[in-house]
Amino acid sequence: MIAKKCQRRQKSQKKPRHLGPLDDSWQERLADVVTPLWRLSYEEQLKVKFEAQKKTLQRLESYLQMLNGVNVTTAAPRSEGLCCFLHPIIPSPVISGYRNKSTFSVNRGPDGNPKTVGYYLGTWRDRNMVCVRSNHLKNIPRKHSQVAQYYEVFLRQSPLEPCLLFHEGGYWRELIAHSTSQGHTMGIITFHPQELRQEELCVQKETVKKFFTKGPGAVCDLTSLYFQESTMTCCSHQQSPYQLLSGEPHIFEDLLGLKIRISPDTFFQVNTAGAEILYWTVGELSGVNSNTILLDICCVTGVIGLSLAQYTSWVLGIELVEQVVEDARWTAAFNGITNCEFHTRRAEKILPQLLKSKEDGQLIVAVVNPAQAGLHYQVVQAIRNCGAIHILVFVSCKPHGETTRNITEGLIMQRYISHLVSVSSRCTVGAVTAFSRNEKFSLDAYLVVCELLASASLFFQASPE
Ligand SMILES: C[S@@+](CC[C@H](N)C(=O)[O-])C[C@H]1O[C@@H](n2cnc3c(N)ncnc32)[C@H](O)[C@@H]1O
Structure with a gap:
């Protein structure tokens, strides 16, 4: 077992295969993965989506026919080639920077720097995983990119290593930025505590708090800064409580005439x-x-x-x-x-x-x-x-x-x-x-x-x- 563990460790320590200089092609590749239709006009995108929905419906229809042994019939109007009518897709009122929540990973960038904050390209299985900054993506609002950028600045000045692979140690992990139309922004930082003692953990929490309240990160103007110790890929509040480091415990959204309270765990x-x-x-x-x-x-x-x-x-x-x-x-x-x-x-x-x-x-x-x-x-x-x-x-x-x-x-x-x-x-x-x-x-x-x-x-x- 120990030999196997060592082998696995050696394998995982191999350098990713496709590391190269940071250039536009990384950004383009990331856009292709995260927003695969970005090269099309919005009208064309809507057509592609409509065709995809049509296929889903056709599959459902043939499955239903198989189950029921009869043709699906309806007196209601139909779309061409379908048993029913398919409404056109309703366009979104906002098509740029629309995300109110973004989750950024921390890992080796195309230049090899392990303290890069962005989105992943590649797969762990192929050992070609690279973390690419995501501020060029059309769906990410500028505010989220700013918080990610300052988190990267913070990481690069921290003496602690990021946690790239769970079994290899390291501490700093992903960042979630959640913002609302009221202009509130909540930042949530996930941290692997490894073997740190409580006092050492407190020092890290104090450092990151200071960075985002009084240091360079203060320009992000976070409404709330949360910290979660997490030894798993993903932890709920029950499994490991979100700890408020600074600011307000909640942010608020206006929607359909309601004021809605949002906590770190909220979908x-x-x-x-x-x-x-x-x-x-x-x-x-x-x-x-x-x-x-x-x-x-x-x-x-x-x-x-x-x-x-x-x-x-x-x-x-x-x-x-x-x-x-x-x-x-x-x-x-x-x-x-x-x-x-x-x-x-x-x-x-x-x-x-x-x-x-x-x-x-x-x-x-x-x-x-x-x-x-x-x-x-x-x-x-x-x-x-x-x-x-x-x-x-x-x-x-x-x-x-x-x-x-x-x-x-x-x-x-x-x-x-x-x-x-x-x-x-x-x-x-x-x-x-x-x-x-x-x-x-x-x-x-x-x-x-x-x-x-x-x-x-x-x-x-x-x-x-
Ligand atoms: C997609 S979200 C719901 C979104 C929400 N209805 C809306 O439109 O904004 C799914 C929710 O289901 C909850 N959930 C998952 N499994 C559940 C279960 N077995 N019973 C009750 N809630 C569950 C999750 O905690 C999560 O908050």
């Missing part, structure tokens, strides 16, 4: 202007009214439910992460919304009971926007078994993956769907799918994609291990 759609259109679309599809209960599954800060609270009798939010549910409760209270309740539990654990208790004749409109792994089958089952749910709006950033599984295996088999709406997502696009109960099986799809500049921005942010 937020990365294009705020796009998110507004997405949530507005969800509202349109959900058909909520004063007699309905709105069930917001995987609600995070509860934005969907809270933005529709005035149109519905009651909002019921379910979310796994405690800290963000506190944000939802704060947001409700601050905005004077009283017809809501939030539950911090796994949806699969709480939903069956919760739905049983709500079967009192009131209609339920359910909205789900699950994480990438899709909905747990128990959640799908609970939704299927609840007769009071008459519309389900399914929002997905990845309409071709687990969403398809959820739809085909769980929902459509119940002949639940009469109405399928695909929508927009992942930093670019999100997919909204609305289903309502109907005796006659039909599929009616619309594409309502809030489109940003390019796709796949986040695919590149995988941490080293």
